[in-house]
Amino acid sequence: MGLFSGLLGNYSEVSVQELHAQYGAYLMPEEKIQLGFKLVRDAFIFTDDRLMLIDHQGVTGKKTRVASIHLNAIYEVTMETGGTGFDDSEITIHYITSPYYKTNNVQTAQYKFEFGKKFNVQPIYVTLLSIAHENNKRLNA
Incomplete structure (x- = not known):
């Protein structure tokens, strides 16, 4: 079921040890992996500072794109749980991409x-929502 789920575009949880072995080279000094999920080839990883998005490209997957969303840039999170039929669970994060968070042109x-x-998305949602809530208080202080 894991491979079938991955082919449909659904993430599944991966151990921190496996993620560190495969993606540890992309970590900053002293950065620690907290949690991670993987598709067939792609992954996303929560560290203590950022959310890493790993995108293996091409037929062989040797070309890799690594993007980061800093946790302090997340300001809104939405969640949809799976319904009947083929509905999947989703989490959508909204984040600031401009280098200065307090500006007129965010x-x-x-x-x-x-x-x-x-998959129970509620714990991930609550964690991200807590981060977004703290960011909103900090940004609007």
Whole structure:
């Protein structure tokens, strides 16, 4: 079921040890992996500072794109749980992309994660929502 779920675009949880072995070279000094999820080839990893998005490209997957969303840039999180039929669970994060968070011309983006309908997304949602809440208090102080 894990491979089938991955082919449908759903993430599944991966151990911190496996993620560190495969993606540890992309970590900053002293940065620690907290949690991570993987598709067939792609992954996203929570560290103590950022969310890493790993995108293996091409037929062989040797070409790799690594993007980061800093946790302190996340300002809104939405969640949808899986319904009946083929509905999946989703978490969408909204984050600031401009280098200065307190400015008149703030640039933002969003990123959507899809999980299998039976995956409990609530703990991830609550964690991200807590981060967004603290960021909102800090940014609007």
